[in-house]
Amino acid sequence: MGPNLLANYYETAAMLIFGIGFTALFLSRNMIKKVIGFNLMDTGMFLFLAAKGYVEGRSAPILTDGVRSATAYINPVPAGLVLTGIVVSVSVTAFLLALTVRLYLKYRTLNLDEMLQRSRRNEAES
């Protein structure tokens, strides 16, 4: 164990959120809850990236009062990366939910196990 677990409390929280989302993705059988777990994983990653860009005592990278020294502002690069991540997360969530709607209309359940059983039964019948 390294020395910085508590000093990096933002990163720690991000990893815990990621873990909660990952566990929900694995353990819940409901498709909607799986999508929520997926989103939680995304959120944890965004928090992690935003935390990596922070520098103690500096302000957001919007140049104010003509101050243009790099020591006055935090790192802008993770902000751009988080933006990309949010866009992809939104798109994937919408796509997953649309697929879930179609699956529900076909199998009349949101439970993944029941879906698999019904699809197997359908295949066996046909």
Add this chain to the structure above:
Amino acid sequence: MASYRLFRRFANWVEGEEVYPIPEIEKNGSSVREHPITEDMARVRSSDEGVGTLLRRWMDSPQGVAAFRRVYTVTAALLCAAIVTLLLVTVSYLPRFGAPDNPANNEVPRRYIEQGLSETGAINVVAGMILDYRAFDTLGESNVLFAATVAVLILLRDDGEGKKKKRAIPELKQEPERERPDPILRASAAVVGPFALLYGVYVILNGHLSAGGGFSGGAILGAALMLLSAAFGQEKLERVFTARRCKALTFLALMCYALLKSWSFYTGANHLPSGIPLGTPGSILSGGLILPLNICVGLVVGCTMYSFYACFRSGGMRDGT
């Protein structure tokens, strides 16, 4: 023989079929077909009484399913705990949070902050970064949004009252339009809606001057459209905002983005003079191409958000004419 059977099973598995081996000869064809899988199992058992078959037969029984679920739950919980522990151990070795000499704070952000204003004309360094230095990446993001819109529209399509009368999802259309719309929602949307739209436009237009930009402003625009649609009914919005127009607007915005940025690439891309004035830092008309690019991105994001909402609400947007 055993290895051949194993290979067949593997090949079946690769082809996505059931892993039960196909019995070569049907021993007793007069069995009652009440459950095909158990019948297959019985056939398999008569030809091959291996440990794996017994195990699989047990797995298909109710006790087997329950036991498998228990094992799966425990294994998954252990796996998740292991991954979280691994991540936390990694975090504990990361450099300290907020320290100025972290490896991420290298010459790249220094360059963006110190030279950004004179090279891109944007006060907001992040806007200058994503819409000037890395504008190509942002074009990709907008295309991801467009692709997601198209995918959702395909999956939840509503072909409307056309000749074919083909409804992809008839069930979703069964929700009757409410006779009496919610008066509280209506009254508050009538007040908040226009201001929300205006605020979205403000955030988009000020993207290079303050926090915000095309993505956040577009999300606000989309939220305002959703609010209006929820309050006054989708039919009223569809008078101006059909799926076809939505797609056309998104496409036009993306094309505009691509053309504007190709002009910048055409004239050098390495911050050679491109003929586009950067303007006075701090005024609305400054920052070169950043303002038009922000408007394009805002249109794409707003259309995407609203069409997601329209699709999920009633199973699709009318195509319009």
